[in-house]
Amino acid sequence: MKLPYKLVLLFLLIISARIHAESGNAFVVHFPPNSRAAALGGSVAALTRTVNGLAYNPASPAGIWRTEFAFTFDIRNDGLFLPAFSFSMPVGKKIFLSYASINLVKIKTNYTLQPNHNVTLPADFNYSGASIIGISAGPFKGLSFGASLKLFTEFNGSGNDNFDPAVDLGFLYTFTGIPLTLGFSIQNIIFKMDSRYETETIPFILRIGGSWSIIKKVDNKLDLFFSFEKTEDLDLQAAIGSEYTINDKIVFRMGYHMYDSFPSFGFGFKNINVDISLHIDLAIQYQKESGLIFTFSAGIDF
Numbered sequence: 001m002k003l004p005y006k007l008v009l010l011f012l013l014i015i016s017a018r019i020h021a022e023s024g025n026a027f028v029v030h031f032p033p034n035s036r037a038a039a040l041g042g043s044v045a046a047l048t049r050t051v052n053g054l055a056y057n058p059a060s061p062a063g064i065w066r067t068e069f070a071f072t073f074d075i076r077n078d079g080l081f082l083p084a085f086s087f088s089m090p091v092g093k094k095i096f097l098s099y100a101s102i103n104l105v106k107i108k109t110n111y112t113l114q115p116n117h118n119v120t121l122p123a124d125f126n127y128s129g130a131s132i133i134g135i136s137a138g139p140f141k142g143l144s145f146g147a148s149l150k151l152f153t154e155f156n157g158s159g160n161d162n163f164d165p166a167v168d169l170g171f172l173y174t175f176t177g178i179p180l181t182l183g184f185s186i187q188n189i190i191f192k193m194d195s196r197y198e199t200e201t202i203p204f205i206l207r208i209g210g211s212w213s214i215i216k217k218v219d220n221k222l223d224l225f226f227s228f229e230k231t232e233d234l235d236l237q238a239a240i241g242s243e244y245t246i247n248d249k250i251v252f253r254m255g256y257h258m259y260d261s262f263p264s265f266g267f268g269f270k271n272i273n274v275d276i277s278l279h280i281d282l283a284i285q286y287q288k289e290s291g292l293i294f295t296f297s298a299g300i301d302f
Contacts, residue, residue: 039253042257055102057168071084101131144173148167171185183209249270279301282297
């Protein structure tokens with residue numbers, strides 16, 4: 001598939017994300033944008049060479065060697081079906097273009113909630129969406145960096161949609177001779193486009209994390225992940241996760257975030273080929289108030 005066709009596909013994904021967005025007046029938080037992030041408890045600030053970490057660190061897609069496309073949806077016990085998309089591709093020598101849609105909850109109350117994890121919701125809420133468009137570069141002697149633009153939908157009550165842009169900045173560094181990667185990101189630097197309307201936005205976030213490959217053989221490996229997040233108006237939060245890959249095909253995951261009630265679990269299958277690779281992932285989460293939440297992702301690399 002040549003580059004112009006990939007750009008058309010990216011444009012169609014952006015349009016589709018805006019179509020499934022709904023409106024409301026409230027504070028905005030979002031769910032984990034894919035099953036891998038959900039299964040790892042959101043501890044993916046140092047996830048490398050994949051679009052799965054774009055919503056946490058815009059440098060995450062740097063280093064991919066071919067195009068990634070994935071579709072994700074959440075199925076909740078209250079009957080809600082929340083779709084999301086992601087896309088990443090190399091566009092130059094060590095330059096990568098990425099896109100992801102995320103689902104947002106617009107809470108009609110004034111208290112602050114953790115923005116990257118499933119949360120206990122009050123009775124009065126509805127749903128919306130946002131688009132993330134990112135560019136990343138690297139690695140250059142182990143260092144990768146990236147920036148992304150988020151477009152949020154706000155409804156001002158007069159029938160007009162406002163888009164409040166936000167910028168994320170991120171960095172990743174992989175050590176030489178040590179199977180350790182560290183990540184750092186600054187998220188949700190908000191820019192108001194229309195000062196005539198008062199719109200709520202998601203909070204400013206500082207995030208630092210790491211990934212450590214404890215076992216790294218030809219086909220089997222065990223990776224540990226950790227993340228620390230400081231969101232305005234919230235105390236420091238921590239998340240941990242583990243990912244075990246068998247025969248480079250079957251993956252088991254487990255994670256926990258301080259904000260969540262119970263650990264999250266997940267598993268996946270991937271079929272890697274020279275031309276086209278397929279992967280399927282499922283995450284299972286449980287919370288006292290909302291019950292079981294299943295997050296399913298399917299993707300293709302080409």
